[in-house]
Amino acid sequence: MNGSKLKIALVSSEAVPYAKAGGLGDVLGALPKVLEQHDCEVMLFMPKYSSIPEDAHKIKINWRIDDLSVPVGEKHFEVHLYQTTLPGTQTKVNFVYCAHAFDNRWIYTNDPDENQRFIIFNRAVLKIMKRMKWKPDVIHVNDWPTGLIPLYLKTFYKDDPFFASTGTVFTIHNIGYPGKFHPDTVYLAGLDQTKFFPGGPYEFWGMFSFMKTGLLFSDIITTVSETYAEEILTPEYGAGFDGILNSRKEDLVGILNGVDYEIWSPEKDEFLVQTYSSKRLAGKAKNKEFLQERVHLPVKADVPLIGMISRMVDQKGFDLIEAILPQLMQMDIQLVVLGSGLPKYENLFRDLHQAYPEKVCVHIGYDNQLSHQIEAGSDLFLMPSLYEPCGLNQIYSLRYGTVPVVRKTGGLADTIVDWGQSLLEGRKNGNGFVFTNPHPEALLDAVHRAVLVYHNKKEWAQIVKNGMKADFSWEKSAGKYLQVYKKAISRRTEKPLKPEGI
Ligand code: ADP
DSSP: OOSSSEEEEEEOSOBTTTBOSSHHHHHHHHHHHHHHHTTEEEEEEEEOOTTSOTTTTTOEEOGGGOOEEEEETTEEEEEEEEEEEOTTSOOEEEEEEOHHHHTTOOSOOOOTTHHHHHHHHHHHHHHHHHHHTOOOSEEEEESGGGTTHHHHHHTTTTTOGGGTTOEEEEEESOTTOOOEEOTHHHHHTTOOGGGOSTTSSSEETTEEEHHHHHHHHOSEEEESOHHHHHHTTSTTTSTTOHHHHHHTGGGEEEOOOOBOTTTSOTTTOTTSSSOOOSSOTHHHHHHHHHHHHHTTOOOOTTSOEEEEEEEESGGGTHHHHHHHHHHHHHSSOEEEEEEEEOHHHHHHHHHHHHHOTTTEEEEESOOHHHHHHHHHHOSEEEEOOSOOSSOSHHHHHHHTTOEEEEESSHHHHHHOOBHHHHHHTTOOOOOBEEEOSSSHHHHHHHHHHHHHHHTOHHHHHHHHHHHHHOOOBTHHHHHHHHHHHHHHHHHHHHSOOOOSOO
16 A cells, blocks of 8 residues: 555446435445545546536546547547546546547437447546556456456556555446347457457457456455345346456445435435424425426325336336236226336336326436435335346435335345334334235235335335434445455565456
């Protein structure tokens, strides 16, 4: 380590407030603040998508590090560095800008050059660190878009003294996105093509996977909840990586994501029509009324309003919801859904709204303000995920007094305690409703139970109170990350960089 502060480079394709597609953005926006409080010097590296407004975020080009050329196969792309400071922190945000890769495109695309976009990003990040002469103790990379960095350190930079004592941590936010591309990627990424063979370090079911290189070549692997860390060791949840993960079991750590309560607290949420707390719950009723008006549902105080905010993909359990819709529509409930994703699910909810305009409202798209208003205005929050690495919305829901109905998997299992079960155990510490089997009947049963208890004011008040007082702030998780960073650094000093299997 150089000096007293630990130098941590956080590398990601998303970070709030600049670019967010899901929980990854929330986590990377919050982590710098937390690490600084633990005496770390943090730098954040992310792509500069052209839709990130420069003026609003005070982003400026750094002319001194301007003429970077990044190779992709035989081509070279010009990369520029833009910088700003993350609000409320000392963290310098380093935006990698490449017109070819990031202009007129948002975070993820299905374009044929998606692999090239992130090859450019991964290569540029390491070049920029060297140009800046900023030598990190740990490079903490996140999910497939950053999965080449640990590999590059063990290939291109294996004899470079600059990175000789830099440890790497790779965090899996979702193993279901392998970053899998055509084998040509090996060539485009500048790697040794003879190393692409079945079972070799670069091959993943006949393709090249950025996730695989991240998993194989990082010093330590973390994921975002303890239960998910166990689940991904099984074929059912490992998405084809369970073999690799079992081989690296000793280096795999589950650390639950924290919540940034500066952003997600009903006491100070600027998007709410009225702020509230567990002691001033009347404000929550106002938010329900406001939400019902805003989404054109009948204003009814006593009808349970069920909220959902989600990427509309199979992972989130939409097929389970689809299967119970006939029964759900027979119940005296309202449903407000915010999200976008697979057309089949978008259309499902559009059709449902057409058929039941008095019961269902759907907003297809991304809307940060509405997401806060749904958290505040709903009574129940539905998250029947087939798998869920951590999940943030159920944790936000707890703080907003909105009772989660979840499947017992990953981070949902680690944060939500079933009310009925807690009664059976005489603990009354339940904060939601949990079902286990990924079957429609199990989901329906959980919704039925929740709606039944909703009408029992005393029990409901207890569940809401249990949820609102729970504390999932970053404090606990920060200490665990620090331990992991120290372990990654000790790997570097114990065993110098050596290429493994390459
Ligand atoms: P995932 O990362 O798998 O999408 P998480 O629960 O970890 O799921 O995080 C999702 C984050 O993205 C939450 O902050 C949620 O509020 C937000 N989000 C998801 N969809 C939308 C949307 N359509 N509009 C606004 N925010 C959204």
